Amino acid sequence: MWRGILVFLLLAISTVAAADERPRQINPIPFAHEPCSVLDYRPCTPSYCSPLEPGPCIPEIDYPYGQNLQLTIESMPSETDRAKYQKPDHDLDTIGDLFAALRTCWSPPSDNARAGMQMSVRFSFNKAGGLIGPPRLTYATAGVPADTRTTYLNAINASLKACLPLKFTSGLSGALAGRPIAIRYVDNRELGK
Numbered sequence: 001m002w003r004g005i006l007v008f009l010l011l012a013i014s015t016v017a018a019a020d021e022r023p024r025q026i027n028p029i030p031f032a033h034e035p036c037s038v039l040d041y042r043p044c045t046p047s048y049c050s051p052l053e054p055g056p057c058i059p060e061i062d063y064p065y066g067q068n069l070q071l072t073i074e075s076m077p078s079e080t081d082r083a084k085y086q087k088p089d090h091d092l093d094t095i096g097d098l099f100a101a102l103r104t105c106w107s108p109p110s111d112n113a114r115a116g117m118q119m120s121v122r123f124s125f126n127k128a129g130g131l132i133g134p135p136r137l138t139y140a141t142a143g144v145p146a147d148t149r150t151t152y153l154n155a156i157n158a159s160l161k162a163c164l165p166l167k168f169t170s171g172l173s174g175a176l177a178g179r180p181i182a183i184r185y186v187d188n189r190e191l192g193k
Helices: 001-019 079-085 095-105 146-163 170-176
Strands: 069-074 118-123 134-140 181-186
Touching: 069 095, 079 095, 079 181, 095 146, 095 170, 118 146, 134 146
Parallel strands: 069 181
Antiparallel strands: 118 134, 118 181
């Protein structure tokens, strides 16, 4: 009798192990497979829903904006992006409004300019819409002379000072205060022509 039970247990364990060894087919479409469970031990799709809601749910992910606020500003925007370079005519209420206001502030330098120059700065706003500190240079195009870098950094600082303080709504000012914002400035003008 013990031999029969032992054989049955070994057969059951080998069946479960064989089932786990089969490759799991994953749907390549994001969030198309089942959501996570507390008891799952394999990769799954995370969801952030209430236990009171019926059925699985898909998390709302705002893809254009991540946890870190990053923005690219071009000196000459393309035709498809021109609408993003128009200053909002109301208090800034969304991150999109903030980005539009920052895009309209930029005025590239006219002297000592260099085609293809890229420079990135990082800074934070306070609740009143002013800068917490001066923008910190995080990147400049390699091989550029120091005076050209200085010219662009001065143009970035002057452009930001001309627009400040920005008028945030109370909701945006509370959410934005102290959060770092990284802006990459790209001078894509055709200079010398």
